[in-house]
Amino acid sequence: GDSVTQTEGLVTLTEGLPVMLNCTYQSTYSPFLFWYVQHLNEAPKLLLKSFTDNKRPEHQGFHATLHKSSSSFHLQKSSAQLSDSALYYCALSDNNAGAKLTFGGGTRLTVRP
């Protein structure tokens, strides 16, 4: 079955430093990949999505590149902000509209002054 792996459970860094959160996946099909962000006591919200290979979606300074060859969809940002502190989930779905999401275990990002 499908699976998503986020190797870092907790990432702590200083404001202004670059961010990279890892995501790798396994899927029988050619899936769609997503990053969701969840702030404390809030629902997960879509941050990024990628439907084509080697295209780089961007939102709120974050970007991610889907590499089918390495089954990865790492999340990056050049300069972390305090407001980026949150839980980040990588998720995949198969390439059908209305398909279910399979989530990774999540990475808690804490940005310090």
Added chain:
Amino acid sequence: EAGVTQSPRYAVLQEGQAVSFWCDPISGHDTLYWYQQPRDQGPQLLVYFRDEAVIDNSQLPSDRFSAVRPKGTNSTLKIQSAKQGDTATYLCASSPDWGYEQYFGPGTRLTVL
């Protein structure tokens, strides 16, 4: 446009008690999902519907959990006899028939003592 709404926001039960969660998806969204999110873990799909039909309930503990969406709009998730292991946040999400993104509600945080 109103988002996904859920009620109640919090529930505290003794083991063996029953509880129901209610979800109102975004108007016009055909697909509705229920996820279970244990503390510090990613959401895990329990069941999802397209209109009133169940598409996948393979991860729903059928001996104690049930879910319905009788008119293809609102949905109810019920736990018949709660266990401590059911302690989690229960998230409802919806997506349009033509879309790949899921929109999450605020969740119901359940504690079973």
